[in-house]
Amino acid sequence: MAATLPLQLLLFRHADDRDVFPYEEAIVRAFQGGKGAGGYLATGEDLGIQLEVFSAAPQIGRSAAETLDTFGHTLTIILIDRELLNKGGDALWDWLADCWRHTDASNGRHAMLPVPMDERVGDQFSRKRQALEELELPQVHEFGERAIRPAMLSLRALHECRALLASGLPLPPPVGHPLGFLRLFISHAKIDGLPLAHALKHQIETLPWLEGFYDASDLPAGCNWQKELEQAVGSSVIIMLRSDAYDSRYWCQQEVLWADEYATPAVLVDARTSLQHPPGVLPFDRVPTVRIPDGNLLRILFLALREGLRFLHFMDRVEEMKRSGELPSPSELRVFAVPPSMPALLRACQLLASSGEPLTTPRMILYPDPTLRAGVYEAAHALVEIYAPGTRLVTPNTLAATPGVRR
Numbered sequence: 001m002a003a004t005l006p007l008q009l010l011l012f013r014h015a016d017d018r019d020v021f022p023y024e025e026a027i028v029r030a031f032q033g034g035k036g037a038g039g040y041l042a043t044g045e046d047l048g049i050q051l052e053v054f055s056a057a058p059q060i061g062r063s064a065a066e067t068l069d070t071f072g073h074t075l076t077i078i079l080i081d082r083e084l085l086n087k088g089g090d091a092l093w094d095w096l097a098d099c100w101r102h103t104d105a106s107n108g109r110h111a112m113l114p115v116p117m118d119e120r121v122g123d124q125f126s127r128k129r130q131a132l133e134e135l136e137l138p139q140v141h142e143f144g145e146r147a148i149r150p151a152m153l154s155l156r157a158l159h160e161c162r163a164l165l166a167s168g169l170p171l172p173p174p175v176g177h178p179l180g181f182l183r184l185f186i187s188h189a190k191i192d193g194l195p196l197a198h199a200l201k202h203q204i205e206t207l208p209w210l211e212g213f214y215d216a217s218d219l220p221a222g223c224n225w226q227k228e229l230e231q232a233v234g235s236s237v238i239i240m241l242r243s244d245a246y247d248s249r250y251w252c253q254q255e256v257l258w259a260d261e262y263a264t265p266a267v268l269v270d271a272r273t274s275l276q277h278p279p280g281v282l283p284f285d286r287v288p289t290v291r292i293p294d295g296n297l298l299r300i301l302f303l304a305l306r307e308g309l310r311f312l313h314f315m316d317r318v319e320e321m322k323r324s325g326e327l328p329s330p331s332e333l334r335v336f337a338v339p340p341s342m343p344a345l346l347r348a349c350q351l352l353a354s355s356g357e358p359l360t361t362p363r364m365i366l367y368p369d370p371t372l373r374a375g376v377y378e379a380a381h382a383l384v385e386i387y388a389p390g391t392r393l394v395t396p397n398t399l400a401a402t403p404g405v406r407r
Helices: 018-032 064-069 082-087 090-104 119-126 130-134 146-167 194-205 225-231 250-262 298-324 342-353 376-387 396-400
Strands: 007-012 050-054 073-080 111-116 182-188 214-218 236-242 266-270 332-335 363-366 392-394
Touching: 007 018, 007 146, 018 050, 018 073, 018 146, 064 073, 064 090, 073 082, 073 090, 073 119, 073 146, 082 119, 090 111, 090 130, 111 119, 111 146, 119 130, 146 298, 182 194, 182 250, 182 298, 194 214, 194 236, 194 298, 236 250, 236 298, 250 342, 266 298, 298 332, 332 342, 342 363, 342 376, 363 396, 376 392, 392 396
Parallel strands: 007 050, 007 073, 073 111, 182 214, 182 236, 236 266, 332 363, 363 392
Antiparallel strands: none
């Protein structure tokens, strides 16, 4: 049985509604990336999440419930303006009403986010069908000033998707926090990075609709990083504020090395002011980088949410592979949501070698496609053979292409 894909995003808008175009563009860029950051957005590679855009009821031969349940989770976003109300048609309103009824009964598996361009439009949308009257509509002003609203809505969409994926994982949120909570560890050099760290914390606190779902904190000097990470596994992203002094500070170095060893979702903020720099020794290669010469702190948060979502998306996919039998059961498995570094592989091998499971139990280290590049893969394979003999180093595609792995 093939595994169900973790997440899809359904976006409804009418192509003639010009006011909603910036919102559609921001959402698409948030999930599918682009060539570079622009305005308040931070982009990158496609997150690999299915995204479909509709102007009318989907003509795909399935009911609304079947369409939603084709994936593990579905977020439905509706951008509501005049043309959608005038031209949507009865088939669309029936479909959206059915979609909401199924979403509401899904016990958190699915979610719906309708966004009217003004309150009057929202009232008219709610009256289209009785079921839609039960659907709470966020007020546009909740997304800030007009110029920033598209970016803020795309940020909200990333958060909603994180919460959906978190609901399907056996990873509890940090103690005392709601499902989908995201802990942001801010790593900075106090000698020159403190003002930026405080500004970032303040930026998060000024977003009222994020209240209770995000926390910005420091990694205390001398902390037990393993304990901190295990307490917040699946909900932590480390933000490295790379100021001019950052690379030379002992605890900053430790935090980067810990993040590399644990393959923690991470974001690098290049805040250096010098025009040239000596060769670096810290492992930043796997970490996406953002710059904020314009002071746009939202770009940092945007990239952090993307990395947190990428992590949960892959972890959710692995859980589904277990349920579908694509991963052997029983098995000893270590999972990385990013291509693992050599220190990360060494730690995984040491854990596998000391697990106490019978030698006949299949052991695997799983990471996302594509496979490690030539040279790196051979070195990684040799390391695994030395420290955890018999362990397979695989990706979902290489696993699927290897016969005889299901049990």
